Amino acid sequence: MAMAGEKGRGRLLVIAVPYLWLLALFLVPFLIVLKISLSQDVIAQPPYSPVFDIAGGWAGFRDFLSQLSLANYGYVLSWDNEFIAAYGSSLVIAGVSTALLLLIGYPIAYAMARAPKGLQPMLLMLVILPFWTSFLIRVYAWIGILSPEGFLNQGLAALGLIDQPLEILNTDLAVYIGIVYSYLPFMVLPLYSALEKLDGTLLEAAEDLGCTPFKAFWTVTFPLSLPGVAAGALLCFIPAVGEFVIPDLLGGSDTLMIGKSLWTEFTVNRSWTASSAVAVLLLVLLVVPIVIYQNIQARQLEAGR
Amino acid sequence: MNRSLSWFNVTSLVLGFAFLYIPILLLVLYSFNASRLVTVWAGFSTQWYAALLENDQLLDALWVTLRVAFLSSLAATVLGTLAAIALTRYGRFFGRTMFSGMTYAPLVMPEVITGLSLLLLFVAVGMERGFWTITLAHITFTMCFVAVVVQSRLITFDRTLEEAALDLGCTPLKTFFVITLPLILPAVLSGFMLAFTLSMDDLVIASFTTGPGATTLPMRIYSQVRLGVTPEINAICTILIGIVAVVVLLASVLAKRQEKMRRRAEQIAARG
Numbered sequence: 001m002a003m004a005g006e007k008g009r010g011r012l013l014v015i016a017v018p019y020l021w022l023l024a025l026f027l028v029p030f031l032i033v034l035k036i037s038l039s040q041d042v043i044a045q046p047p048y049s050p051v052f053d054i055a056g057g058w059a060g061f062r063d064f065l066s067q068l069s070l071a072n073y074g075y076v077l078s079w080d081n082e083f084i085a086a087y088g089s090s091l092v093i094a095g096v097s098t099a100l101l102l103l104i105g106y107p108i109a110y111a112m113a114r115a116p117k118g119l120q121p122m123l124l125m126l127v128i129l130p131f132w133t134s135f136l137i138r139v140y141a142w143i144g145i146l147s148p149e150g151f152l153n154q155g156l157a158a159l160g161l162i163d164q165p166l167e168i169l170n171t172d173l174a175v176y177i178g179i180v181y182s183y184l185p186f187m188v189l190p191l192y193s194a195l196e197k198l199d200g201t202l203l204e205a206a207e208d209l210g211c212t213p214f215k216a217f218w219t220v221t222f223p224l225s226l227p228g229v230a231a232g233a234l235l236c237f238i239p240a241v242g243e244f245v246i247p248d249l250l251g252g253s254d255t256l257m258i259g260k261s262l263w264t265e266f267t268v269n270r271s272w273t274a275s276s277a278v279a280v281l282l283l284v285l286l287v288v289p290i291v292i293y294q295n296i297q298a299r300q301l302e303a304g305r
Numbered sequence: 306m307n308r309s310l311s312w313f314n315v316t317s318l319v320l321g322f323a324f325l326y327i328p329i330l331l332l333v334l335y336s337f338n339a340s341r342l343v344t345v346w347a348g349f350s351t352q353w354y355a356a357l358l359e360n361d362q363l364l365d366a367l368w369v370t371l372r373v374a375f376l377s378s379l380a381a382t383v384l385g386t387l388a389a390i391a392l393t394r395y396g397r398f399f400g401r402t403m404f405s406g407m408t409y410a411p412l413v414m415p416e417v418i419t420g421l422s423l424l425l426l427f428v429a430v431g432m433e434r435g436f437w438t439i440t441l442a443h444i445t446f447t448m449c450f451v452a453v454v455v456q457s458r459l460i461t462f463d464r465t466l467e468e469a470a471l472d473l474g475c476t477p478l479k480t481f482f483v484i485t486l487p488l489i490l491p492a493v494l495s496g497f498m499l500a501f502t503l504s505m506d507d508l509v510i511a512s513f514t515t516g517p518g519a520t521t522l523p524m525r526i527y528s529q530v531r532l533g534v535t536p537e538i539n540a541i542c543t544i545l546i547g548i549v550a551v552v553v554l555l556a557s558v559l560a561k562r563q564e565k566m567r568r569r570a571e572q573i574a575a576r577g
Contacts, residue, residue, distance in 0.1 A: 010477050011395060018388035018448065019400070022407040025445040029422035032429050046428050104324075107317035114314055123318070125557065130325050132498075132549045134506045136523050136530075137542040141328035143534055144335065150344050151331060184325065235413060242415020244509055249530060259417045266421065266513075276425065279418045286415070294409040301392075301456050 030283075037276035038068040048273050072277035083278060086256040087285060093172065093257060094240035097179040098233050101187040104180065105232065109191035110221075113198070124192070131185040139178055139249050146174050146250070170252035178246040183239075187232040194228025195221070227296065234293040238286055258282055333546065336539035353540040363541060366525040369436065370505055373521065377443035378500035384444065385451025385500070386493055392452070393459040411449040419446055420513030427514060434516030442514040443504040450503060451496035458492035491560055498556065502549065
């Protein structure tokens with residue numbers, strides 16, 4: 001009996017500690033963002049109103065509710081401000097980048113999965129290693145490559161291919177390059193783990209039955225790798241929509257991305273309430289892909305049980 | 306799947322790795338450039354590394370970053386491992402769906418949202434912003450990465466060993482420390498390393514949650530990059546890359562040796 005009690009207490013502790021931590025520092029902050037997005041900016045500390053005071057009781061709570069308004073959403077969703085355009089262009093940039101990542105990442109993951117078994121750990125390591133080096137450093141490296149006097153323009157000029165430097169840095173093209181470069185390991189790894197598990201005898205069977213290698217790929221390999229494709233695509237798409245560092249350092253002043261708009265609203269316009277509304281709407285846009293991603297993740301992790 | 310590599314496979318590997326590594330190699334190479342220009346080679350020099358040692362702001366930022374990374378990844382490893390155990394070992398419990406949702410969501414959550422929401426929390430509870438708020442923020446987002454890494458190890462784990470220990474009268478706590486932890490240790494360590502590098506790397510969440518007192522290295526690098534590209538940044542980047550490369554290589558060598566020892570022990574056990 002004492003044993004069972006101890007076990008129950010241990011179990012409760014193991015669940016409760018991380019659970020409460022995530023409730024307090026992940027879920028509650030979102031509720032606060034939601035609440036502040038319905039508040040107004042004031043010059044005070046904290047710089048928004050109303051402030052919920054539990055001592056006010058029921059009347060205080062009703063008073064608090066009556067002061068909330070949708071004014072910030074009106075501001076964010078007005079066509080005069082560029083937020084709607086920024087949401088749209090973030091989705092486009094993230095979507096196109098994800099497609100490019102699939103096109104580039106799939107052949108790499110495929111080749112890794114087909115490589116001799118002894119070579120695979122080293123190839124895996126080579127994909128993971130850049131991921132361990134700082135994200136900021138990897139984005140910074142591209143400034144030196146893409147700038148008008150950078151390596152790419154020097155190289156192309158030396159080959160006689162161009163006589164005027166190409167304008168790549170501070171354009172949307174540079175943002176695409178930056179996203180594809182930074183997120184490539186995130187795409188290759190789930191694809192590789194899906195492809196690596198694939199049963200080679202299936203392909204042999206297909207070929208024995210007269211399939212061309214090309215057709216065998218599209219009818220056997222690709223459909224079986226779809227969970228990896230979905231995981232990789234979501235793992236890249238969702239964070240890319242809210243990306244800040246890449247559009248800020250590589251993009252131009254006319255590159256619109258919502259992560260940058262939120263940052264500007266927060267640091268330059270100093271409107272906490274409007275940036276909260278931007279964040280809430282971004283989350284609304286991303287909630288469906290995030291839930292799909294969670295389901296894939298949970299299914300993959302629990303498949304082995 | 307394990308077949309011979311075609312010409313196409315080899316090309317994709319070579320091009321893929323060239324794409325991944327050439328930017329980093331150029332960055333490292335030009336940190337040894339004598340010229341102030343980052344893209345014109347003017348001879349070998351280590352002057353930018355010397356300049357780095359005199360840059361107190363940068364060194365202060367490095368110190369803050371290392372302390373935040375160490376404390377936060379330590380706490381994140383404990384919390385993340387607990388979360389992984391809760392999700393793999395305890396079957397169904399009240400609020401499990403929400404718990405697993407909260408564990409996976411931060412992996413893909415845009416940093417601007419996480420940063421803003423944590424800042425607003427710290428303001429709402431009146432916490433002074435600085436070193437500790439960055440640390441708390443980093444614990445929260447990195448523990449989820451630890452949880453996923455540890456969870457994938459726990460799933461492939463032979464549970465009969467744990468059951469045997471329990472049957473032989475071990476308390477659950479002792480079973481965890483004697484059986485479970487040693488077996489999942491490589492995953493726990495790589496979770497720790499992942500949390501450490503993610504924390505060292507973070508710009509956005511730290512920028513939101515910091516106060517006047519604490520500036521991290523990525524924040525310092527970012528503000529310098531905005532002012533213009535200098536070889537000094539290349540030098541600090543090279544040092545960081547060097548540290549990471551050494552640690553990762555060391556860890557993989559150690560892991561390989563441990564694996565070898567485990568295999569030998571298993572063989573001996575099978576023979577005995």
